[in-house]
Amino acid sequence: MHPYLLSFIGGLLVGTAVWLLLMGLGRVAGVSGIMAAAIDNPRSSAWRFAFLGGLIGGGLLFARAFNIAAVTVTSTPWLIVAGLLVGFGTVVSGGCTSGHGVCGLGRRSARSLVATVTFMVFGAVTVAVVRAIQ
Amino acid sequence: MNAQTTVRSGVIATLAGLIFAAGLALGGMMDPRKVQGFLDFGGITSGRWDPSLAFVMGGALLVSLLTFARIRTRETSWLGTPIKLPNRRDIDIRLVGGAALFGVGWGLSGYCPGPAVASLLIGGIDIVCFIGAMAAGMLLARYWMRRGDAHEEATE
Numbered sequence: 513m514h515p516y517l518l519s520f521i522g523g524l525l526v527g528t529a530v531w532l533l534l535m536g537l538g539r540v541a542g543v544s545g546i547m548a549a550a551i552d553n554p555r556s557s558a559w560r561f562a563f564l565g566g567l568i569g570g571g572l573l574f575a576r577a578f579n580i581a582a583v584t585v586t587s588t589p590w591l592i593v594a595g596l597l598v599g600f601g602t603v604v605s606g607g608c609t610s611g612h613g614v615c616g617l618g619r620r621s622a623r624s625l626v627a628t629v630t631f632m633v634f635g636a637v638t639v640a641v642v643r644a645i646q
Numbered sequence: 647m648n649a650q651t652t653v654r655s656g657v658i659a660t661l662a663g664l665i666f667a668a669g670l671a672l673g674g675m676m677d678p679r680k681v682q683g684f685l686d687f688g689g690i691t692s693g694r695w696d697p698s699l700a701f702v703m704g705g706a707l708l709v710s711l712l713t714f715a716r717i718r719t720r721e722t723s724w725l726g727t728p729i730k731l732p733n734r735r736d737i738d739i740r741l742v743g744g745a746a747l748f749g750v751g752w753g754l755s756g757y758c759p760g761p762a763v764a765s766l767l768i769g770g771i772d773i774v775c776f777i778g779a780m781a782a783g784m785l786l787a788r789y790w791m792r793r794g795d796a797h798e799e800a801t802e
Contacts, residue, residue: 515674519698522673523705529666530706531713536658538723538730541666543759548784562656564763566663571764573664574671582769585678585756595762595776597751599783602759604791605744606732609758610666612745613703618710619731626737627745632685634749639685642754 530615533563542611543567544602586642601631651725658725667764673702676765678756685753744787 533541537559550560574580584591602608605627607616612631616624674680675698683689683696723729752758757765757776765773 516698516701519673519701520705522669522671522675523702523707524709525665525669525672526702526706527669527709527713529662529669530710532658532665533662534713534717534723534729535720536662536724537655538725538727539659540731541662543666543763544784547759547763547781548788551781552785552788558652559655559659562659563663563666566660566665567667567760567763568663568766570664570667571671571676572767574668575676575765575768578671580671580676580768582765582773583677583679584769584772585682586754588772588775591755591772591776592779594751594755594757595779596783596786597747598755598757598759598762599780599785600787601744601746601748601751601783603744603784603787605741605748606734608748608760609703609752610760614706614710615714616732617707618714620711620714621732621735623732623734623737623741627741630742630745631749631752634746635685635753636687636749638750638753639682640688642682643686643688 526610526614530610530618540611540615542607542615544599544608545606545611548599548603605631651727654725655727666760669702669706670761670764673705674698675702675761676768678761681756681758681761682753740791 530541533539539559541563546560546563550557550564554561586594605612607624607627612624612627617628670676680696680698683694684699686695689695717729720729755776759780762773762777762780766777
């Protein structure tokens with residue numbers, strides 16, 4: 513199967529997870545918001561830990577099934593810097609690729625459109641700078 | 647929530663997480679090289695651009711648009727709980743500034759929160775460091791926002 517078709521089907525599955533969580537629990541499947549609320553407020557986050565558990569277990573299961581090896585694109589110190597930026601930035605802006613990019617755009621939210629364009633542009637500029645330095 | 651609803655919500659949420667992970671894995675999004683390959687727009691002209699992420703986003707958005715278009719007619723979920731949608735409409739410096747910081751971290755690492763969490767058990771110490779730093783950044787942001795003005799929380 514063509515890899516782009518696989519990617520599209522993968523996207524349909526991500527959308528299905530969004531549908532299931534919204535119809536089933538009435539919740540928006542934004543990973544950054546779910547994780548931040550879970551670690552900040554663990555006692556009232558049973559469903560959040562269940563979702564994160566499914567994501568982690570599924571990641572292991574499907575990485576094995578599809579033969580996906582772990583790769584990192586930068587050194588450990590830079591990964592820590594990047595992790596801090598991703599964690600801080602997504603909570604301050606209220607969403608990540610799933611919360612703003614998939615759910616927010618799906619709701620046709622102007623806020624999410626602005627956020628998505630912004631993180632795409634800054635991501636692209638960062639990759640361009642990294643490629644220029646390397 | 648009573649015990650039965652708690653168990654059912656746990657099952658549905660776990661299933662949603664599993665399907666989410668399957669989509670990320672199948673779509674190639676657990677590979678940070680493919681994410682950087684998409685963000686490398688300079689590669690469009692040289693032929694090394696990887697549009698995979700656009701196909702994943704497209705597929706996910708298609709289902710999401712249909713879902714949210716139909717959800718307006720519903721008031722409660724299958725479990726009878728209220729449907730909670732973000733209600734903020736303002737575009738402020740936190741939205742743009744936060745998204746910019748996230749974009750820089752995303753570009754540096756090729757990881758956004760979903761694929762990072764899904765990679766926790768396959769990525770070794772590097773991904774554990776990334777997720778630990780991400781968790782610290784999240785708690786720092788929530789602390790900082792609580793200390794600031796009484797800004798309405800609308801994390802997604």
